[in-house]
Amino acid sequence: xxxxxxxxxxxxxxxxxxxxxxxxxxxxxxxxxxxxxxxxxxxxxxxxxxxxxxxxxxxxxxxxxxxxxxxxxxxxxxxxxxxxxxxxxxxxxxxxxxxxxxxxxxxxxxxxxxxxxxxxxxxxxxxxxxxxxxxxxxxxxxxxxxxxxxxxxxxxxxxxxxxxxxxxxxxxxxxxxxxxxxxxxxxxxxxxxxxxxxxxxxxxx
Numbered sequence: 001x002x003x004x005x006x007x008x009x010x011x012x013x014x015x016x017x018x019x020x021x022x023x024x025x026x027x028x029x030x031x032x033x034x035x036x037x038x039x040x041x042x043x044x045x046x047x048x049x050x051x052x053x054x055x056x057x058x059x060x061x062x063x064x065x066x067x068x069x070x071x072x073x074x075x076x077x078x079x080x081x082x083x084x085x086x087x088x089x090x091x092x093x094x095x096x097x098x099x100x101x102x103x104x105x106x107x108x109x110x111x112x113x114x115x116x117x118x119x120x121x122x123x124x125x126x127x128x129x130x131x132x133x134x135x136x137x138x139x140x141x142x143x144x145x146x147x148x149x150x151x152x153x154x155x156x157x158x159x160x161x162x163x164x165x166x167x168x169x170x171x172x173x174x175x176x177x178x179x180x181x182x183x184x185x186x187x188x189x190x191x192x193x194x195x196x197x198x199x200x201x202x203x204x205x
Contacts, residue, residue: 001197004041020195021045031056031157045200057156062105063098064155068148069133072096074104077125080118083109096126114189114196124182131177138169145169 003016004024011029024041028034039051057064066072073093081088084107088094096104105126108115137145146169150162175181186204190197 001192001199002041002045005037016044020197025056032159035157035159047205053158053160055153055156055158055160057152059102059106061152061156062102064152066096066098066101066130068145068152069130069137070097072101072126072129072133074125074129077121078118080109080115080122081107083111101126113191116196116198117189124179128177128179128181131172131175135173135175135177138173142169 001018002021004019004021005027006014006017006019007027008014021038021041024038025034028037035054035056038056039054043049043051073095076088076090076092076094078090079088081104084103088104094104105123106119108119134145146166149169150165153162153165185198185200187198187200190199
């Protein structure tokens with residue numbers, strides 16, 4: 001729950017107003033303006049650290065991104081998806097494919113409070129496994145994997161040239177990626193009227 005740019009029905013800027021970060025995207029007229037509005041909100045949240053690069057895609061993009069690595073083995077971090085997948089229990093290894101990846105990274109039990117924390121744990125699990133497998137694929141077939149990434153980005157909005165994908169892929173090959181690669185913002189969970197809120201502790205941040 002952070003300051004975002006808000007606009008009236010005619011697209012005129014009103015002010016920065018506290019709201020859900022994800023709503024910043026909805027004020028855009030298209031993917032480009034929406035992406036920049038979200039980047040602005042993230043930048044302001046992080047004390048004006050500039051967001052140099054941005055990419056955004058719709059829900060179909062989740063499957064497109066996953067197709068680059070095809071099948072991914074992950075260890076389920078908790079029991080938060082038992083309400084829909086009883087077999088997805090904490091500690092169990094499962095195979096993620098284009099058919100089930102969206103549900104692993106996206107759904108949550110909305111009948112319970114603060115379950116976005118569990119969803120974020122699954123997303124971190126996914127990102128760790130994804131990046132490590134992508135590094136393996138790049139090591140064995142760099143041009144083929146980079147070409148697949150370019151194909152995904154060509155169907156989304158990005159503010160960088162596709163020719164830069166190879167440079168990004170080369171950088172990725174040198175990164176050490178583990179549990180310590182994530183930083184969680186300091187703050188507290190609060191119940192809102194309709195949705196949970198995460199209130200960032202700006203002083204600690």
